[in-house]
Amino acid sequence: MVSPRFTPDRPALVGRLRAAGCVFAEDEAELLIAAADSARELARLVDRRVAGLPLEHLLGWAEFCGRRIVVHPGVFVPRGRTALLVDAAIAVAGPHPAVLDLCCGSGAAAVVLHERLAPRWLAAADIDPVAVACARRNLDPLGVPVYQGDLFDAVPAGWRGRLDLVVANAPYVPSAAVALLPPEARLHEASVALDGGADGLAVLRRIAAGAARWLTPGGHVVVEVSAVQAPDLCEAFTAVGLDPGVVRDEEREATAVTACRPG
Incomplete structure (x- = not known):
C-alpha cells in the first residue's frame, strides 16, 4: 500500500x-x-x-516460480527460463530424493524443489560467499544447508555416490560473450555466475565429471545450457558414462540437459 x-x-x-x-x-x-x-x-x-541497477537488487527480491526469492546486490538474479530446469528436474526425480543444488546463487531452485519434491535430503552450494549468504537467507528457514566451496568439494563426502538428483544453473556464457550481456547482468552480477570459459562449458564439464561419481545408480543430473551448446554438452556427459537427453521450451527460450547414471 x-x-x-x-x-x-x-x-x-x-x-x-x-x-x-x-x-x-x-x-x-x-x-x-x-x-x-x-x-x-x-x-x-x-x-x-x-x-542501470537491476530491479530485483533494488527491491531485495525476485519472483521465481511464483515465489519471492531474496536477492542481495551482486547476486545472480534468477531468470524465468530457469523454471524449465526445475520442471525437468522434477520430471526425472523419484520419491523423496537426495538432492543437491550446485551453483545455487540465491537458492531459488532449491526453494522450489524443497516444496515440490519433499526430498529426504536437500542441500545447496556455491563458490561465491555473497551468493552463499543470500541463499542462506532463503534456505535457512527451510532447514536446508548451504555450503561454500567449489562444486562437489563443498559437499559432505558421505553423500558421494548417494545423490539421486543434482541440479545446476552453472555459468555457461562463453568468456568472449560476457561483454555482450545486458549491463544489468554484466555490471551487477558476479562474473563467476556468468563466465563459463572459452566455449561456455568449462564448469558444466566439471559438473558432468563429478556427477558420474556423486550420483547413485539411476540418479540424474539436470543443468541449464543454451540450445546451441546442448549437443557438445551431451557429448561431455556421454564421455563420463552418463546417458543424456535434451529438454527444450520454445516459449521460455530455455534449454536443459538431463543425464542419468546407468543403474
Whole structure:
C-alpha cells in the first residue's frame, strides 16, 4: 500500500523508466512505488534503476516460480527460463530424493524443489560467499544447508555416490560473450555466475565429471545450457558414462540437459 505521506506522479515515473529502456515500465513503477515509504525514497530508487541497477537488487527480491526469492546486490538474479530446469528436474526425480543444488546463487531452485519434491535430503552450494549468504537467507528457514566451496568439494563426502538428483544453473556464457550481456547482468552480477570459459562449458564439464561419481545408480543430473551448446554438452556427459537427453521450451527460450547414471 502506498504511504499517505506522498502521492507519486505515475505517468512521469513510467515515462522516465520507459525512456531508460525498461520494457515493463508500468509494472516496474508500481513495484518501486510499493517499495518506497516516502517520495524521497522513491526518487532514490528510480534514480538507481535509471542508472542501470537491476530491479530485483533494488527491491531485495525476485519472483521465481511464483515465489519471492531474496536477492542481495551482486547476486545472480534468477531468470524465468530457469523454471524449465526445475520442471525437468522434477520430471526425472523419484520419491523423496537426495538432492543437491550446485551453483545455487540465491537458492531459488532449491526453494522450489524443497516444496515440490519433499526430498529426504536437500542441500545447496556455491563458490561465491555473497551468493552463499543470500541463499542462506532463503534456505535457512527451510532447514536446508548451504555450503561454500567449489562444486562437489563443498559437499559432505558421505553423500558421494548417494545423490539421486543434482541440479545446476552453472555459468555457461562463453568468456568472449560476457561483454555482450545486458549491463544489468554484466555490471551487477558476479562474473563467476556468468563466465563459463572459452566455449561456455568449462564448469558444466566439471559438473558432468563429478556427477558420474556423486550420483547413485539411476540418479540424474539436470543443468541449464543454451540450445546451441546442448549437443557438445551431451557429448561431455556421454564421455563420463552418463546417458543424456535434451529438454527444450520454445516459449521460455530455455534449454536443459538431463543425464542419468546407468543403474
